[in-house]
Amino acid sequence: MKKKVLFVIESLSGGGAEKVLSTIVKNIDKTKFDITVLTVVKIGVYVEEVEKYCTLISMLPEYEKLTNPIDKIKYKVDYRKIYKEDCAKIYKKYVKNVYDVEIAFVEGFVTKLVANSTNKYSKKYAWIHTDMIKNNHADDNYSNFEEHKKIYSKFDTIFAVSEYVKEVFGEKFGNEFKEKTKIQYNPVDSQEIEKLAQKPINDQYEKQVKFIAIGRFVEAKGFDRLVSSAYKLHKEGYEFEVWILGQGEGKNDIGQYIKENQMQDYFKLKGFQENPYPYIQAADALICSSRAEGFSTVATEALILNKPIFTTDCSGMRELFGEYQCGIICENSENGIYDMLHNVLEQADFSPYIDYCKIRAKDFTIRKRMSEIEGILNA
Numbered sequence: 001m002k003k004k005v006l007f008v009i010e011s012l013s014g015g016g017a018e019k020v021l022s023t024i025v026k027n028i029d030k031t032k033f034d035i036t037v038l039t040v041v042k043i044g045v046y047v048e049e050v051e052k053y054c055t056l057i058s059m060l061p062e063y064e065k066l067t068n069p070i071d072k073i074k075y076k077v078d079y080r081k082i083y084k085e086d087c088a089k090i091y092k093k094y095v096k097n098v099y100d101v102e103i104a105f106v107e108g109f110v111t112k113l114v115a116n117s118t119n120k121y122s123k124k125y126a127w128i129h130t131d132m133i134k135n136n137h138a139d140d141n142y143s144n145f146e147e148h149k150k151i152y153s154k155f156d157t158i159f160a161v162s163e164y165v166k167e168v169f170g171e172k173f174g175n176e177f178k179e180k181t182k183i184q185y186n187p188v189d190s191q192e193i194e195k196l197a198q199k200p201i202n203d204q205y206e207k208q209v210k211f212i213a214i215g216r217f218v219e220a221k222g223f224d225r226l227v228s229s230a231y232k233l234h235k236e237g238y239e240f241e242v243w244i245l246g247q248g249e250g251k252n253d254i255g256q257y258i259k260e261n262q263m264q265d266y267f268k269l270k271g272f273q274e275n276p277y278p279y280i281q282a283a284d285a286l287i288c289s290s291r292a293e294g295f296s297t298v299a300t301e302a303l304i305l306n307k308p309i310f311t312t313d314c315s316g317m318r319e320l321f322g323e324y325q326c327g328i329i330c331e332n333s334e335n336g337i338y339d340m341l342h343n344v345l346e347q348a349d350f351s352p353y354i355d356y357c358k359i360r361a362k363d364f365t366i367r368k369r370m371s372e373i374e375g376i377l378n379a
Contacts, residue, residue: 002034006099008110012044016297017129020186022046025054059094087116107138115154126155131168131315134292159184162295164315187369190304197277207241212283214298217248222289229338238345247272290314308353324356
């Protein structure tokens with residue numbers, strides 16, 4: 001009999017955790033597992049992909065398809081209720097089936113929801129994707145620290161996506177959960193990435209040195225530090241081009257900075273791209289300016305495409321590089337980013353890093369990671 005597994009996540013927007021979940025449901029052994037994904041809202045670039053491979057249930061209907069003004073008002077009222085009402089009531093209202101395994105796949109609200117599951121017999125797992133001290137948005141879902149901490153006591157196992165994420169989780173909540181906190185690296189489909197990277201794009205870089213950065217325009221990604229460093233370096237006479245792929249609430253601010261400082265010819269915002277891999281392939285290297293990460297999916301994908309990674313010392317990067325110099329890891333500050341890119345542009349030879357990327361990329365196979373995850377679900 002197939003194991004019935006429920007993954008809970010707020011949406012399927014274009015973030016790293018959402019991409020990882022899409023990869024899991026696509027590659028999991030369908031003869032062994034019956035997968036359901038529950039979201040609060042049915043929005044995001046991975047909705048169509050997830051629906052191909054599993055059952056997708058959303059608490060709320062698709063807002064864009066609502067034509068009746070009353071339905072739109074009801075949607076907004078119901079949305080607020082979901083986040084304000086008792087989570088046990090919300091669980092009973094929206095989770096109609098019984099599952100063998102229930103997984104809160106991101107921090108915050110869905111962790112609280114799964115912790116309040118009325119299913120006494122399911123295994124309950126929490127996934128941690130980020131540095132929960134630097135990136136502390138999950139705290140907003142709880143009235144105080146003790147409530148937040150207590151939630152994790154209700155899970156059988158807590159999975160951190162890197163050793164660093166595990167260490168920070170322990171630093172935040174103490175040693176109480178040490179024994180049941182495990183490391184589970186994200187699966188990355190290297191063959192699919194290499195295949196999609198070959199697709200043509202109607203765009204090309206204009207400068208000789210080509211950088212790419214990818215992520216949501218939120219504070220944690222540090223794009224404000226990247227654009228400021230790029231401005232200083234260009235003023236000093238360095239020729240290069242930076243593309244950023246992504247969307248988010250901070251995009252307009254970055255765009256305004258670019259416009260005010262006349263950076264349009266060398267710093268370009270390309271929006272969200274469903275297939276980012278040809279863009280990575282066209283670049284010389286990936287820049288990660290993040291203040292906080294978990295275990296960067298984008299950086300792993302760049303490594304698979306043999307692109308050097310020039311990154312801040314945010315969580316997971318040293319684990320990603322392993323013993324190989326797949327790029328440069330700098331101090332996690334604006335000055336660190338500036339100094340790193342200054343040295344890179346002075347050097348202008350990426351070939352040693354590329355050789356190490358080719359070696360390290362062999363360690364990332366989808367089947368290995370999926371076997372580990374299937375073992376977790378079968379336990």
